[in-house]
Every structure is written in structure tokens, then in C-alpha cells.
Amino acid sequence: MKTHNLGFPRIGDNRELKHALESYWRGETSQNELLETGAHLRKNNWECQKELDYVPVGDFSFYDHVLDTSWMLGNIPARAQKTGGSTLDRYFRTARGQSAGDGEDNQISAGEMTKWFDTNYHYIVPEFDPSTEFCLDDGSLLDQVQEAQKAGVNPKPVVLGPVTYLFLGKAENFDKKTLLKKLLPEYVGLLNRLAARDVEWVQIDEPLLVTDLDNDWKHMLKQTYQALANESVKIMLATYFGPLDDNLDLALSLPVQALHVDAVRGKDQVPDLVSRLPEHMVLSLGVIDGRNIWKTDLNTLLDQLTPIHDQLGDRLWLAPSCSMLHVPVDLEIETGLDTELLSWMAFARQKLVELDLLAKALNQGRTIVAAALEENAKALENRKKSPRIHNPGVQARLAQVDDSWGERNLPYPERAKRHKEKLNLPLYPTTTIGSFPQTKEIRSLRLKFKRGQIGLNDYTTGIRDQMKSTIEFQEETGLDVLVHGEAERNDMVEYFGERLDGFAFSRYGWVQSYGSRCVKPPILFGDVSRPQPMTVMWIVYAQSLSEKPVKGMLTGPVTILNWSFVRDDQSRADTCRQIALAIRDEVLDLEKAGVSIIQIDEAALREGLPLRKNQWEEYLNWAVEAFRIAANGVKDETQLHTHMCYSEFNDIIDAITRMDADVITIEASRSNMEILNAFDETAYPNEIGPGVYDIHSPNVPSVDFIVTNMKEAAKRIPRERLWINPDCGLKTRSWPETKESLKNLVEAAKVLRAAATA
Ligand SMILES: CN1c2c(nc(N)[nH]c2=O)NC[C@@H]1CNc1ccc(C(=O)N[C@@H](CCC(=O)N[C@@H](CCC(=O)N[C@@H](CCC(=O)O)C(=O)O)C(=O)O)C(=O)O)cc1
Ligand SMILES: N[C@@H](CCS)C(=O)O
Numbered sequence: 012m013k014t015h016n017l018g019f020p021r022i023g024d025n026r027e028l029k030h031a032l033e034s035y036w037r038g039e040t041s042q043n044e045l046l047e048t049g050a051h052l053r054k055n056n057w058e059c060q061k062e063l064d065y066v067p068v069g070d071f072s073f074y075d076h077v078l079d080t081s082w083m084l085g086n087i088p089a090r091a092q093k094t095g096g097s098t099l100d101r102y103f104r105t106a107r108g109q110s111a112g113d114g115e116d117n118q119i120s121a122g123e124m125t126k127w128f129d130t131n132y133h134y135i136v137p138e139f140d141p142s143t144e145f146c147l148d149d150g151s152l153l154d155q156v157q158e159a160q161k162a163g164v165n166p167k168p169v170v171l172g173p174v175t176y177l178f179l180g181k182a183e184n185f186d187k188k189t190l191l192k193k194l195l196p197e198y199v200g201l202l203n204r205l206a207a208r209d210v211e212w213v214q215i216d217e218p219l220l221v222t223d224l225d226n227d228w229k230h231m232l233k234q235t236y237q238a239l240a241n242e243s244v245k246i247m248l249a250t251y252f253g254p255l256d257d258n259l260d261l262a263l264s265l266p267v268q269a270l271h272v273d274a275v276r277g278k279d280q281v282p283d284l285v286s287r288l289p290e291h292m293v294l295s296l297g298v299i300d301g302r303n304i305w306k307t308d309l310n311t312l313l314d315q316l317t318p319i320h321d322q323l324g325d326r327l328w329l330a331p332s333c334s335m336l337h338v339p340v341d342l343e344i345e346t347g348l349d350t351e352l353l354s355w356m357a358f359a360r361q362k363l364v365e366l367d368l369l370a371k372a373l374n375q376g377r378t379i380v381a382a383a384l385e386e387n388a389k390a391l392e393n394r395k396k397s398p399r400i401h402n403p404g405v406q407a408r409l410a411q412v413d414d415s416w417g418e419r420n421l422p423y424p425e426r427a428k429r430h431k432e433k434l435n436l437p438l439y440p441t442t443t444i445g446s447f448p449q450t451k452e453i454r455s456l457r458l459k460f461k462r463g464q465i466g467l468n469d470y471t472t473g474i475r476d477q478m479k480s481t482i483e484f485q486e487e488t489g490l491d492v493l494v495h496g497e498a499e500r501n502d503m504v505e506y507f508g509e510r511l512d513g514f515a516f517s518r519y520g521w522v523q524s525y526g527s528r529c530v531k532p533p534i535l536f537g538d539v540s541r542p543q544p545m546t547v548m549w550i551v552y553a554q555s556l557s558e559k560p561v562k563g564m565l566t567g568p569v570t571i572l573n574w575s576f577v578r579d580d581q582s583r584a585d586t587c588r589q590i591a592l593a594i595r596d597e598v599l600d601l602e603k604a605g606v607s608i609i610q611i612d613e614a615a616l617r618e619g620l621p622l623r624k625n626q627w628e629e630y631l632n633w634a635v636e637a638f639r640i641a642a643n644g645v646k647d648e649t650q651l652h653t654h655m656c657y658s659e660f661n662d663i664i665d666a667i668t669r670m671d672a673d674v675i676t677i678e679a680s681r682s683n684m685e686i687l688n689a690f691d692e693t694a695y696p697n698e699i700g701p702g703v704y705d706i707h708s709p710n711v712p713s714v715d716f717i718v719t720n721m722k723e724a725a726k727r728i729p730r731e732r733l734w735i736n737p738d739c740g741l742k743t744r745s746w747p748e749t750k751e752s753l754k755n756l757v758e759a760a761k762v763l764r765a766a767a768t769a
């Protein structure tokens with residue numbers, strides 16, 4: 012029985028990759044220094060995986076592995092192809108864009124980013140058109156194979172499969188499936204070249220196999236693996252993030268030497284797989300959860316694995332369920348968690364130890380690891396029985412919740428009249444989504460406070476000063492509905508996790524979100540409740556500085572759930588309802604404090620959709636119910652907003668309507684407002700703020716651009732129901748571009764209002 016890994020976190024124990032990238036981008040370090048950091052991180056990662064029989068190579072990336080695949084295949088967007096600087100600079104330009112004034116004359120838009128399946132990792136979307144050609148440039152991967160061989164590990168190169176690569180890309184008015192025939196020869200070439208480097212196994216990732224596939228995609232998978240079947244190198248076809256379900260027959264029929272399956276989310280499929288596994292095939296069971304941070308129940312797992320091992324012998328391999336990109340690196344360096352909580356968890360390095368224990372127990376007998384197994388059992392037992400997990404008060408309160416908790420008194424048209432009277436906003440009201448630039452100054456203020464270098468008073472004063480200047484800027488610019496700017500928040504989810512009972516937060520538990528950006532997902536381990544108000548003090552302060560309404564700003568229960576590591580001992584629906592009650596308390600306290608507009612962000616509601624459509628309805632039912640519980644306890648006079656920043660709303664428009672927020676702000680500029688077709692008058696009856704420009708790019712939108720976008724919007728939605736706003740928060744932007752963009756946004760509103768009254 013062999014062990015392997017599908018991928019290791021690439022950011023480093025202390026986010027070395029983030030720091031190296033950002034200092035290179037600021038021009039403070041050389042390309043060589045950045046390359047050295049990369050080499051050092053890879054070496055470290057291989058070193059800690061050296062007990063494995065096969066170690067992943069090619070899982071490291073300076074920005075994103077999907078973008079790396081585009082580069083390896085020579086699929087580089089034309090706009091970035093002939094620009095200056097080194098290959099690495101062009102690579103970064105493809106990902107991040109380039110503003111005029113970056114030393115180059117032309118402005119280049121950033122590659123589109125979207126979530127990687129149902130994770131909080133975001134990849135750069137491959138771009139396809141009828142002229143797309145591929146041209147293999149595998150130098151970087153081959154070099155890494157050599158590096159790994161020198162480091163003394165047995166490399167298993169990891170590549171994104173051709174079918175998933177096409178599946179994830181975008182193509183306008185063009186059938187991207189037709190590109191497969193051009194793509195396959197490049198993959199054949201790649202496998203041959205890897206074989207020539209003495210590589211025994213190549214892992215080809217095809218996670219699309221856990222999604223709903225039509226016959227065309229299924230056929231493409233067959234075609235692909237027939238074309239790639241190769242005498243000289245063995246293929247491990249890797250699937251993850253769910254069970255194969257109706258694609259199981261297809262996966263088993265492909266001419267590959269090994270199949271990896273997610274045996275955590277797809278636990279129930281394992282017996283079927285084992286009994287039907289073709290004789291020539293290795294089965295890799297992903298038994299360690301690569302998506303969560305709880306210790307594995309090793310003893311129970313061994314009971315289940317032993318008969319499988321007896322049956323399959325060395326045709327059984329073990330691994331984490333998916334790449335460990337989605338969990339933090341090392342629990343050993345953690346200082347933010349108490350010893351009891353620590354004893355319940357495993358980060359990436361600890362998961363490798365678990366894997367090693369399983370292998371030893373199966374290969375050499377359990378007695379050899381008896382002490383470790385006993386310790387594991389004790390930790391799990393302790394977690395199960397811990398009084399810290401169960402809060403009878405929360406359970407009792409949940410039992411009282413009925414439908415009325417999620418209902419407003421009056422229907423939207425009646426509420427809208429009251430809002431008009433109370434708020435007296437102009438046509439096309441202007442607003443922003445919540446955050447303003449998270450400057451170095453704000454971050455270092457918080458760091459000093461955390462390190463005890465400044466006290467609470469100085470911290471509060473410093474943050475208030477930031478809020479004051481943000482409010483002043485918005486007043487001067489003429490925005491209609493203001494925000495406090497979120498300067499007090501490290502992150503829109505972590506901030507709430509830090510303030511809710513039932514959550515723990517780590518000091519170093521970073522996970523890559525995109526490029527150099529990381530998040531520290533809070534750890535939800537027990538029943539959730541809100542010991543005291545979390546945001547009221549800041550919003551009340553910000554409101555005291557202006558006559559204009561300042562929005563109360565909260566993160567919704569579904570987003571907190573989807574972007575946290577959550578307990579696995581009860582359903583996600585139950586956990587979400589608990590968070591909803593805590594947010595409801597905050598909403599009602601904000602209202603009581605005189606806040607007239609409250610926004611509840613549900614950025615991850617769409618993101619959290621299950622990968623299989625037949626599970627959508629159940630998810631959307633409890634997700635919408637949780638939002639309604641959190642939001643709809645307010646009076647009719649209070650205007651309730653929500654925000655979602657990812658496209659593709661068509662499929663869930665009914666659910667969004669059921670949320671019944673008075674106003675929804677959405678991402679729309681990247682689709683030139685076409686997204687609003689989903690929100691047409693009949694489908695969506697409330698107000699909408701279609702994001703008029705893309706905040707992921709430093710480019711400043713012109714007044715004309717915003718006016719044109721809003722005119723497109725007004726073709727679909729009556730203008731009385733339209734708001735004007737950016738498509739998401741401004742935390743990653745700098746002040747100069749923020750100021751210019753928002754001035755243009757307010758100017759555009761004036762143009763549109765004048766046109767409306769002319
Ligand atoms: C909307 N998005 C979000 C997602 N998920 C979330 N949980 N939150 C989101 O906002 N998913 C989808 C998108 C992804 N987008 C982003 C955008 C930006 C970031 C980001 O900027 N991340 C920061 C880390 C944020 C944070 O926690 N900051 C802390 C500072 C922590 C720190 O680095 N401290 C240093 C010292 C800092 C210094 O200046 O000296 C230290 O402790 O050593 C804070 O503000 O206190 C990032 O830097 O990557 C993420 C996702
Ligand atoms: N209020 C948050 C939403 C991000 S999705 C922000 O503005 O950053």
C-alpha cells in the first residue's frame with residue numbers, strides 16, 4: 012500500500028510567497044530573489060513530504076496553477092503577449108493587468124478570476140477563441156521534476172487535465188470543446204517528455220468528473236484518455252471535491268493506471284468502487300480531509316480500510332482527499348489556539364503524519380503505531396464530549412424559530428414607499444459596497460495593537476481617524492449612501508469569527524485565496540452565539556459624522572459558514588441557522604441604535620452552491636432561510652441591502668428573490684450588464700445596484716463607461732429601481748484610483764439624472 016499527496020500549500024509556513032511576490036511587485040527585490048524563494052519553498056515542501064512514496068511536483072505556482080497551465084500550453088492572451096519585461100513579468104501581467112503608468116504605455120486588463128469549484132481559491136480563467144493555438148512550453152515543470160529528484164524525493168508531476176482545462180475556460184460565441192483536438196498533441200508531448208525524465212507516474216487532475224456532465228464532455232474524456240494512454244508513463248486520474256456518482260462507470264472505463272477519488276465527501280461510493288475496480292487499476296483513496304482542519308478518526312478509518320487493503324493489496328493507495336492548498340500549513344507554529352482545541356485539529360503537515368500512520372498500520376500492523384492511535388482516539392473522544400461544543404441556550408433559542416422570524420411585515424412595494432419618505436434618496440442613488448482601501452497604515456496600526464505596542468484607546472482613535480477621513484471623502488465626492496469603510500476589520504469573515512462564541516481563530520492559519528492574497532478562515536467548533544455587539548460602536552461613530560445615511564455593514568450567515576472551517580459533527584444547515592441568529596441580534600442592535608440602512612453581504616451564497624445540481628434546492632432552501640432569519644426581523648422603515656459579487660445569477664434568481672432584500676448590489680460590469688437579464692422586471696421585483704466597474708483592476712472607469720453601463724442596465728430594470736455602485740469592496744485598491752473612480756461614478760449619476768429629467 013503506497014501513499015502520495017495531490018498538492019501541498021505553496022504559500023510557506025509564514026506566507027513567504029506572499030511577501031516575496033509583493034516586494035518584487037513593488038520593485039524592492041530582484042527576480043532572482045523571487046525565484047530563489049520559490050525554489051526554497053518547493054524544497055521545504057518536498058522535505059516535509061519525504062515519507063510519502065510519491066510527492067507532487069508542479070503544485071507550486073507563483074500565482075495560480077490554472078494560469079501556469081495556460082502558460083505551459085502557450086495559451087497567453089494576446090494583450091499580454093508582446094509586452095515588455097521578462098517572461099515572469101508577462102505572466103504576472105496576464106494575472107494582474109497593468110495600469111497605464113506602470114512603465115508601459117498601454118493599460119492591460121487583468122485576467123478574469125473565478126472560484127475553483129466550491130472552494131475559496133480563485134483561478135485565472137483561461138481564454139479561448141477561434142484563433143487559439145497551443146504550443147507546449149514545459150521547461151518550468153521539467154526543471155521542477157529535476158529539482159525534486161535532486162532533493163531525493165520520488166516526483167509525481169501534477170498537471171491539470173485537458174478536459175477540465177477547457178471546461179474552466181471562457182469562450183465567447185465559440186464552442187471551446189472544438190479545441191480538444193489541438194490540445195491533445197501537446198499533452199501527448201508532455202507525457203513523453205516527462206517519461207524521458209524517468210517519471211513513473213503523472214497525476215492528471217480532472218475534477219470536472221464530480222460535476223454534472225453532458226454527453227459531449229463525457230465523450231471528450233474518453234477521447235482524451237485513449238489518446239494519452241502511454242506505454243512509458245503511468246497516469247493517475249485524480250478527481251476530488253465530491254463523489255463520482257453517475258460518472259463512476261465512465262471513470263472506471265478510462266484506460267488509466269490509477270484513479271484517485273475523494274473518499275471523504277465521496278465515502279459512500281467506496282464499496283462500489285472497490286468491487287468494480289478493473290484488475291489493472293490502482294485505487295487511490297483520498298481519506299484525509301483536504302478541505303477541513305479536524306483530526307481524522309484514524310481507528311474507525313483503519314477498520315474500514317483493512318478489508319479493502321486485504322482485497323486490493325498494493326493496488327490500494329492512500330492520500331488526502333484533494334490538494335492541501337485549501338488548509339493552513341502547520342499547526343506546530345500556531346500560538347493563537349489553546350491546547351485543547353489544538354488537540355482536535357490537523358493542518359497540512361499534521362495530515363501528512365496521519366497519512367503516514369495509516370500506511371504504517373496497514374502495511375506493518377496497528378501495534379507499531381498503537382500509542383499514536385490511542386492518542387488520536389482520546390483527542391476525538393474529548394472533542395465529542397467537550398462542554399465547549401454544546402450550548403443549551405443556543406439550542407433552546409433555535410427551537411423557537413418559526414417562519415415568522417424570516418418575514419418582513421409589509422411587501423417590498425409598501426416598504427419602498429416608507430424608505431422614500433425616510434431616506435429621500437435621489438434617482439440613481441450612489442453608494443459603495445463597504446470597504447475602502449486597507450492601507451499599510453491601517454494594517455500596521457492593527458498589528459501594533461495586536462502586539463501590545465499601542466493600547467485600545469490609541470487603536471480606537473487611529474481607526475476612528477481613518478473612518479473620519481473616509482466619511483469626509485464620501486461627503487466631498489457627493490455619494491448618497493455612505494459607508495464607514497471597514498477599517499476596523501482584518502477580513503469580512505474573520506472579524507466576525509473573532510467576536511462570536513463557538514469560533515476560534517488562529518494566528519498563522521493562512522490559506523491562499525488568490526495570487527498573493529490570503530485569508531485566515533475562522534474555525535467554527537461549537538454552538539454559535541453573540542456575546543456582545545460586534546459593529547454597532549463603529550457604525551454609530553461613522554453615522555455621527557454625517558447627515559447622510561451610513562450603511563450598517565455585516566457579513567451574512569451563509570458567507571461566514573462557507574468561508575470558515577466548520578464543525579463536522581452536525582449539518583451545515585443547522586450550523587448556518589445558529590450563525591443567522593447571532594447576525595440577527597447584531598442587525599436588531601444596529602436598528603435600535605438608529606441605523607436606517609443595513610447591508611448583509613452574502614458574497615459566498617452563490618459560491619457555496621453544491622457542485623451537483625440535484626443538491627441545489629436543498630442548499631438554497633436552508634441558505635435563504637438563514638439569510639431571512641438574520642435579516643428580516645427589522646422594521647419596514649429600515650432598508651435592508653445585500654451584496655453578492657460573483658456572476659451567474661440566472662440559476663438562482665428565485666432564491667435571491669426569496670431573500671427579499673430591499674436592495675441587492677451585484678457584480679455586473681464584466682458581463683457588460685448582461686447579467687441583469689436574470690434580474691428583469693418580472694424576475695426580480697426589488698432594487699438593484701449593478702456593479703458599474705471592476706474593482707479587481709486598478710483601471711479607473713471613465714464617466715462615459717459608467718453612463719453606458721447604467722444605460723444598458725436601464726434597458727432591463729426600471730430606472731427607479733437602480734442604484735450606482737462599484738462591483739465589490741475597495742479594500743485591495745489604492746486611494747488615488749479609488750478617489751478618481753468614485754468621482755467619475757458620482758459624475759455619471761449626475762449625467763443620468765439630468766438625462767432622466769430632460
Ligand atoms: C471577497 N473576498 C474574500 C474572500 N474570503 C474572505 N474570507 N474574505 C474576502 O474578503 N473570498 C473571495 C474574495 C477574495 N478576496 C480577497 C481580497 C483581499 C484579501 C486580502 O487582502 N487578504 C490580506 C489579509 C487580510 C488580513 O487578515 N489582514 C490582517 C493583516 C494580517 C497580516 O498580514 N499581518 C502581518 C503584518 C502586516 C503589516 O502590514 O505589517 C503580520 O501579522 O505579520 C489585518 O488587516 O489585520 C492579505 O494580505 O493577503 C483576501 C481575499
Ligand atoms: N463589504 C465587503 C464585501 C466584500 S464581498 C467589502 O466591501 O469588502
Ligand SMILES: [Zn+2]
Pocket residue numbers: 444614654655656738739740
Ligand atoms: Zn463583494
